[in-house]
Amino acid sequence: MSGWGDTPPDLDRPGFGTPPASADAPRTTTRISVRVNGTQRHAEVEPRTLLSDFLRHDLGLTGTKVGCETGSCGACTVQLDGEPARACLTFAIQVHEADITTIEGLPHGPLHAAFHEHHALQCGFCTAGMLMTLDAFLKTNPEPTEDEVKHALSGNLCRCTGYAPIVKAVLER
Amino acid sequence: MKPAPFEYVVAGSWDEAVAALDGDSRVLAGGQSLVPLMNQRLVRPRRLVDISGIPGLIERRRGALRIGATVRQAALERSTLIAGGWPLLRQAVRHVGHPATRARGTIGGSVVHADPRAELICALIALDARFTLSSGRAVHGPLQLGPGELLTAIEVPRLQPFAKSAFVAYARTSGSFADAAVAVVLEPDRAADAVLGAGRAGEAEAAVRAGASATDAAALAADLVDGDHHRALVAELTRRALVEAGHA
Amino acid sequence: MTWEELIAEPRRRDEHGVLVVLEEVDHDTRTAVFRRAGESFTVRADKVTSPSDFKPAPEFALEVKVLTGEIVDEDAERSPAGSGRARVVAAGVAAAGLALLAARRRR
Numbered sequence A: 001m002s003g004w005g006d007t008p009p010d011l012d013r014p015g016f017g018t019p020p021a022s023a024d025a026p027r028t029t030t031r032i033s034v035r036v037n038g039t040q041r042h043a044e045v046e047p048r049t050l051l052s053d054f055l056r057h058d059l060g061l062t063g064t065k066v067g068c069e070t071g072s073c074g075a076c077t078v079q080l081d082g083e084p085a086r087a088c089l090t091f092a093i094q095v096h097e098a099d100i101t102t103i104e105g106l107p108h109g110p111l112h113a114a115f116h117e118h119h120a121l122q123c124g125f126c127t128a129g130m131l132m133t134l135d136a137f138l139k140t141n142p143e144p145t146e147d148e149v150k151h152a153l154s155g156n157l158c159r160c161t162g163y164a165p166i167v168k169a170v171l172e173r
Numbered sequence B: 001m002k003p004a005p006f007e008y009v010v011a012g013s014w015d016e017a018v019a020a021l022d023g024d025s026r027v028l029a030g031g032q033s034l035v036p037l038m039n040q041r042l043v044r045p046r047r048l049v050d051i052s053g054i055p056g057l058i059e060r061r062r063g064a065l066r067i068g069a070t071v072r073q074a075a076l077e078r079s080t081l082i083a084g085g086w087p088l089l090r091q092a093v094r095h096v097g098h099p100a101t102r103a104r105g106t107i108g109g110s111v112v113h114a115d116p117r118a119e120l121i122c123a124l125i126a127l128d129a130r131f132t133l134s135s136g137r138a139v140h141g142p143l144q145l146g147p148g149e150l151l152t153a154i155e156v157p158r159l160q161p162f163a164k165s166a167f168v169a170y171a172r173t174s175g176s177f178a179d180a181a182v183a184v185v186l187e188p189d190r191a192a193d194a195v196l197g198a199g200r201a202g203e204a205e206a207a208v209r210a211g212a213s214a215t216d217a218a219a220l221a222a223d224l225v226d227g228d229h230h231r232a233l234v235a236e237l238t239r240r241a242l243v244e245a246g247h248a
Numbered sequence C: 001m002t003w004e005e006l007i008a009e010p011r012r013r014d015e016h017g018v019l020v021v022l023e024e025v026d027h028d029t030r031t032a033v034f035r036r037a038g039e040s041f042t043v044r045a046d047k048v049t050s051p052s053d054f055k056p057a058p059e060f061a062l063e064v065k066v067l068t069g070e071i072v073d074e075d076a077e078r079s080p081a082g083s084g085r086a087r088v089v090a091a092g093v094a095a096a097g098l099a100l101l102a103a104r105r106r107r
Helices: A051-058 A110-117 A127-140 A146-152 A164-171 B014-020 B034-039 B073-078 B080-085 B087-093 B107-113 B119-126 B202-209 B214-222 B228-244
Strands: A030-036 A039-045 A077-080 A083-086 A099-101 B007-010 B025-028 B047-050 B058-061 B064-068 B130-133 B138-140 B151-156 B164-170 B180-187 B190-195 C011-013 C019-026 C031-036 C039-044 C087-089
Touching (some): A077 A127, A127 A146, B064 B107, B073 B087, B080 C019, B087 B119, B119 B190, B180 B228, B214 B228
Parallel strands (some): B025 B047, C039 C087
Antiparallel strands (some): A077 A083
């Protein structure tokens, strides 16, 4: 025990260092059961645990990236009951009994190949979110125009590619 | 970032939700505005009452539209019923956030969160929407919730035959809140012109009914806002919206 | 299954644990839109225009085309949004309930 308090078990956990909650705040956990990529998983979660943290810390599914945690960047996009959703704006406790697909559960397909082919990623941090968003979009819109692709990706930021290769990959997959 | 601890309560009905609310609670609907605030610890509720499981439907009955408060924004966006009968709502909702946030965000949440730049409210006001509350009260016009009151549904009257509408917004990037937006509904004997954050432009509406040009009516709408830039934006957007809705 | 029964259960999970949400109900045309696994399905009641056309017999209710719930591509004229993507399930009504959606993903 140092003057800094116990070493947190997860130093990369966002929020470390923010003021402690008041002592009387409720700190209960709840058992949830959720199907992730086809496998039923059970876990104890605090109500405040974000789905993004739950996937990465509790289930070890680190393919889902955490960027802004305010819903702006789209890096944490997963599919929740088939719909794209920001894992950082959903609490794990809310997905009890739900069906979640993360990038680990997305079957390799022509979209992956097109991303590879067109250099639609550089550092790769945004790619999981891009693919999860696009998979949901292309399911109902398999022949999109360029404008539709740009609109669909408006909530996913990429700081490497300038987007052009990504849009091209979608159109020429 | 991670929210401060809170107690989580699921409400299965509006009655349960109202009963679970106390002074230090917040209602969680889609969470697309609330959770970012909680993640930054700008909001630290002691209890969250999750109403997202309360069913919400888009319904048409005898021509009138009823939207449950928990209807997801994406459901409104893809609804063929909305596209056919109230295309203004579809146009407006496409400006709210991004596809993935619309998949979670609710209509009621957007209305009640009441950001002055919320596009949906602007469109609903132009459509003369009526807000139904858990207390049984119905509100026409600006929505003010009393303590323990929840928005349960939004009712939108049928548009007259040959009604035309337009929603025009200016935002710096797609998905950001708009700097300015205008919703216009023109019916044979009614004109509605709502300015984002400022409500209905009554003088502009009267001018349109009296046959004034789009440019002249737009200048009246711009009087609702302050600042040269904002006024110029509102004037131009109103003019474009009026022209798009068929008014020369 | 009657129209009322069809729209009575707005949220449920089917036998595969997949969420089926009733999103839209047009009482005027007796059309309901369900959402399942990221796709929309439109279910139309048969061409019954007024409640007096309804008979108490259970078979009145829905246009039964395919009992296994095969998905039929919707023709464009029913889709004012111009989206050919919403599709009609010519809903078969199994005794157990909605034989909605042996959903085939398009790709």
